[in-house]
Amino acid sequence: MATVNNLPTELLCQIFENVFSSSNPLPFDYTRRRLLYQTQRATDISSCDCATLDTIWNYEEFGHVTMSPFTLARVCTRWYDIVSYFTHFWTHLVIDVSRPIRQRQFEAFELCYPHPFMLYIFSNMYLPKEEENRRVLAIMDALKSHINRCVSIVFRIQYASSLPHLSLLLSSPGLRLEEIRMECRTQDFIPALLIRLDESVSHLQYISVNGRTFMSLCYSDTNQLAQFGSVHPLSLRVSDLTLHRNEFRIFMTILDGISANEVFLSNVTLSTRPLKRRNIERTYDHITELFEFSDVCPTFISDFFNSSSFDYVYLFRIIGCRIPRMRARLPEDGLELRDIPRDAAPALPDQSIRNILSVFEGSTLDMSRCVSLTDDTLGWLATRDVARRLLRMSVRDCPNITPLGVRHLLTMRHGCGSYRKLIQFFATGEMQPLDEDDLYWFSRWKRESTTNIIRWPNYIF
Secondary structure, three states: OOOHHHOOHHHHHHHHHHHHHHOOOOOOOHHHHHHHHHHOOOOOHHHOOHHHHHHHHHHHHHHHHOOOOOOHHHOOHHHHHHHHHOHHHOOEEEEEOOOOOOHHHHHHHHHOOOOOEEEEEEOOOOOOHHHHHHHHHHHHHHHHHHHHHEEEEEEEEEEHHHOOOHHHHHOOOOOOOOEEEEEEEEOOOOOOOOOOOOHHHHHOOEEEEEHHHHHHHHHOOHHHHOOOOOOOOOEEEEEEEEEOOOHHHHHHHHHHOOOEEEEEEEEEEEOOOOOOOOOOOEEOOOEEEEEEEEOOOHHHHHHHHHOEEOOOOOEEEEEOOOOOOOOOOEOOOEEEEEOOOOOOOOOOOOHHHHHHHHOEOOOEEEEEOOOOOOHHHHHHHHHOOOOOOOOEEEEEOOOOOOHHHHHHHHHHHHHOOOOOOOOEEEEEOOOOOOOHHHHHHHHHHHHHOOOOEEEEOOEEO
16 A cells, blocks of 8 residues: 555645645635734634634744745655645745745745735844845845735844835735735834835735834825725834934824824834924824824823824823823823833822823723822822713723722712713722722622622622
8 A cells, every 4th residue: 555655746636635625724814813913802702713813823923933835945845846736725925034045935926826925024033134135135026026916015024124115015006915014123224215106005904114114105295195094994003213303293294194093103202302383283083993102202192192183083092101291182082001100200100190181081991000000090080170071991900009999989980070970990900809898888889879880800790
């Protein structure tokens, strides 16, 4: 009886094809993957099948060791012939630039023709800058004639100078790109200005670029910028940007021209304050769902909100930032605060929280891992003329507040006629425990007040 190794390649291909036909390969579904991984909303992860979760998490965390053709360059000739036969299953092409690039990896672009594919280019090990530049350039040269079939392009490499110019990705006609991520660890390059955009950029659903690449859009006219997000909801992520002199105004002008349902700003700083000019407030009515600030400097936050109006944003999220005093008002929707640090002033270590809540006019407040949140903060929130419209409040992993402080907050907000009464309060994660008196009080309060839900770790009232 012949062993598997002795079977003809054609017969092995037929065997694998029969196996594939009896299974149900997952189609490319960018929207589902993005919702599960990126936004991490109230999706019930337990309802997803294991294969779907495997596709999602492997792609982001360790997809480079699980997805074809990562090992394609190092397999035997026979196995290469077999996997080359099933090109319609090649939805992902993964290339590690820290390893020598082989011709087989370039052939993958031809082998999967005419099917769409996702391209993932990464580097896990140190590589001299010149060598990384050369290898990425070789990949992009091989990709040029196939880029119109590319659905997603992700770069996670060392040097910004290795990243391709946006003009190659966004000015080619007939693109079907839905996702672009250009992420690097070393900002060693200032890209040239991007002037021309193809109308196909309207199909993009996710863009993640470093700050200098984003600023290269500054000479694209308003009509071209308006193509972003005009067909599909767009998520925009801009990271690692230091704005000099009047670049703040240029940044705001570019952002004003792009329609996006989600905007993420990470590690953005101002080297100098903008020159004093007549303050022109921009109304960002084309940003509709989420605006996130992560590790953004206080001066940027202050200038950003004081020169902008966001009447249609559903949720503001602020992560790891010190928040200055502001005169702008946040609209009547949600605010999420994460990892807000203690302020330097010992008298008011929660000053950042007080500053943002002083201008918050929304109905929903979520706070997590905020070590600066204390009973003093809750007392201030209970007795000061702030956050009048607050209806729902949740805290997670905030061990510096006590059940007694929460009781005081609920009582004071309920007794003041000028406030909206809190109808929901959730506490989860690492919190101080409830004693018998707390259990009795919360149970009675739930029965006798308008608060319809109170939750504490291990308890729902």
